[in-house]
Amino acid sequence: MAKMSDVAKKANVSIATVSRVFSSPETVAEETKKKVLKVVEELNYTPNVLARQLRKMETKTIVVVVPDITNTFFSRVLRGIETIARENGYRVLLGDTENDITLENEYLKTLYEKHADGLILLTARTDRITIEKLSENYPVVLACEYLEGSNLPTVSIDNISAARKATEHLIKLGHRRIAHITGPMNVILSRDRLKGYKQAMESYELEVDPILIQEGDFYYKTGYNLMLKLLFIENPPTAVFAANDEMAIGAIKAIQSQGLKVPEDIAIVGFDNIKMSAIFSPSLTTIGQPTYKIGEKAMNLLLDLIRGKKLSKNQFVLDDKLIIRESCGFKND
Amino acid sequence: MAKMSDVAKKANVSIATVSRVFSSPETVAEETKKKVLKVVEELNYTPNVLARQLRKMETKTIVVVVPDITNTFFSRVLRGIETIARENGYRVLLGDTENDITLENEYLKTLYEKHADGLILLTARTDRITIEKLSENYPVVLACEYLEGSNLPTVSIDNISAARKATEHLIKLGHRRIAHITGPMNVILSRDRLKGYKQAMESYELEVDPILIQEGDFYYKTGYNLMLKLLFIENPPTAVFAANDEMAIGAIKAIQSQGLKVPEDIAIVGFDNIKMSAIFSPSLTTIGQPTYKIGEKAMNLLLDLIRGKKLSKNQFVLDDKLIIRESCGFKND
DNA sequence: ATATTTTATGTAATCCATTACACTTACATT
DNA sequence: AATGTAAGTGTAATGGATTACATAAAATAT
16 A cells, blocks of 8 residues: 555655645645646555544544434434534444443543544433543533533433423323323433423322333333333323333333224323334324434534534523324314 | 653653553563553553554454444344444444445545445445455455345345245235335345345246336335325235335335225235334234344454455355234235 | 573664644745 | 745654564573
8 A cells, every 4th residue: 555655755745745735735836736646646545544643633533322223313313413523524433332331431431542532422321420521531522311410511402391391282182190101210311301291290280190100211112011001000091101202102002902092092192203103003292302403413512622612502402392193182082 | 641651651661561561461570560550550541542553554443334324224233243343342433325325435435544444334336346346455344235246245135035935925825916116226135125026926927017016215205105106006916015114114004094904905015124013003024134143244254354364155144034924914814 | 500591671663644844946025 | 136925845753552673681401
C-alpha cells in the first residue's frame, strides 16, 4: 500500500505538500495539486486514517450504547444518529448491551481508551457518579433516558406528561378501573411513566388499586403474562396503559386468548409507536416519540460538545404525540 | 492524560518494559511488573489505542454493512456478529445503507482507509467486480446475500430450497393458484426465492400465470398494495407466498381490508420469521432463518480471514425451517 | 572456575500523516 | 532600487506505542 512519502517522492514534492493537497488544497498551487493528484491516482493512494488519528488525537468515531438493537424504537433513534454522524464525517460504533449493565460499562471504557471522540447513551443503568465523571472528561449525551438530579446533556420527551396524556385518554373514554403495566423500575423512564399514570388518576380523583400496577420489563412475553394475571384478579380493569408497545401487544394477545375483545371488553394504550403498532389488529393507540429527531438532536448536541461549543441549555425535551387508533375505542362507542 | 513514557519515567524503567507489562507480562520480572502497575494506577494510565493501532496496523474494528437497521431480521444477525466480535476483542462499526447503493459504496471505502480490519456485508447491491477486488485485499464475508458466480466467503441459507419448501407447503394444502410477491429483482435473494417458487410449481405441474408474480421491495406497504392488485385480477389466487414477512403481513392486511379472511379465503406464507410473525393475527407461516447463527458464523469466518487462516470451504449453508402457523390453515381444514 | 544459556531490560527504529516554522520567489509599493 | 507582502513549498518535530536487536546480569552446565 502506497504511503504519503511514496506519493511525495514520485511527484517530486515534499510530504507536507501532499498532505496539504488533502487537508487544505486552497494553499497549494493549481499545477502542483494536479501533479500530486495524478500520482495519487497512479499509485492508488489512500491516506492512512490511523496515522492521521494519532497525530490529530481524534477518531472521528462515536459510540452509541443501545439497550436492545432488535427493538425498532432504538434502531430508529440510531438511524437518526447515524445520519447526522455520517453527514459530519463521523462513524458510529455500535454498543448493544442486550440490557446487561456489565456490557454497558465495557462500552463506557472505549472512551478512555481514545477509541471514540464521544458517546451517546440510549440507556443509562450505570450509576450516576460513573457517568458524570465520564462526562466531565469526554463528550457524552443521553438520549431517551436521563439521570435523575443530573445536569448532563439530554434529549428526550417528557415521559411524565406523555403517560398522563395516555392515561387521561382512557379516563375520558369513561374508564375508571385502569391498570398500568410498567417497565422495569430501575429505569427512570418506567418510573416517569408510572408517575404520569398516577398523576392522571389522581387529578380525576380515581383511586389506584395497587394490584392494578404490575411491574414488567418491556418485553412482549411479560406483557402477555401480566395481562393474564390482571384478567384473573377479583375486579379486573376495563383498560390498561402499558409502558411500551411490545408489552401492550402482549396484553392484547392475552386478552384475546381468553376470548375477550380489544377494545370492546378492555381498552389498551401503549407507548413508543413502533411500526407494528399501526399494523397490528386492533391497531394500537399509543404515544408517538420522534425517534429520528431524538437521534438527530442527540448527535447534533454531541457534535457541539466535541467541537467545544457551549450548549445553550442541557435538557432538550421534544414533543410526543398521542396517536389514537383502534385499541381503545372511541368516545361514542 | 498520562502516556507510557510518563509511567516509564516514574517507575524508573524503559518504555519497552511498560509496554511489555501490558502485551506480554510473562516476560517481565514479577517485581518490576508490580512497580509498573502501581505507577499505572497512580497516574490513572490507559494505553492510547490510536498509537497501538498505527504501530500494529490493525484497528480491532470491523464494519458491518446493513441494508436496514430497523428491520429486526438484520438487527438479529447483527447481534450475533457483535457478540462474537466482542468476545474476540473486536468492535463493530455500523453501516446502515438504508437500501441506498451510494451509501453502501461509502462504507466499502472505510476498509481502504484502514479504518477497519474486515467487513461483513449483509447486503451486496454493489457490482461483483468491486466487491471481489475489495475481497482480494481485505477480509470480506457475505452474510444472507451472496454474489452469483463468485466464490467469496458466504454464510446463508439455501433460499431456493427454502422457497420451494414454502410453496410446496401451499400446494400440499390443495392450492393450485398460488401467487408470489417477490423481493426487488436486483437482489439475488429475491431471484432465488422466485426460482424456488417456480421449481415447486413446476414439479407439481402447475402452470404459473405471469400475473401471479408481482415484484415487491420487502416493505409492508408494497405487500399491501400488490395484494390488493392480486385481489382484483380476473382469477385471484387462493394462496400467496411473499418473499418476506413484512410484505406477507401487508398482504394479510390487504386481504382483511376487503372483508376476506386469512387463511379461510386466502392462505399466506412469508419468509424470515421476524418477531411480529408469531404475534400477528393470524400468526404467520414462514421460513425461519437462523439469524443469530448466521451472524455468529459470519463473524467467525471473518476472524479466520483476519488471522490469515485458510478456510476449509467458502460457502456455508445453514439450515432453515418451515414454521407452520395459522396463516395458511391446516391440511384438514 | 569458566563457558553457556536464560532471563530481564534497555535502545532506538518504526508505523504514517500533520503542522509549526522557516525559507524562497514573485510581485507590489513607495 | 529598496523594502514589504503574499504565495508556495520544504524541513523536521511530533503524536504514543510496539518490537527487533543488543546488552547486562543471573542461572546452569561442564
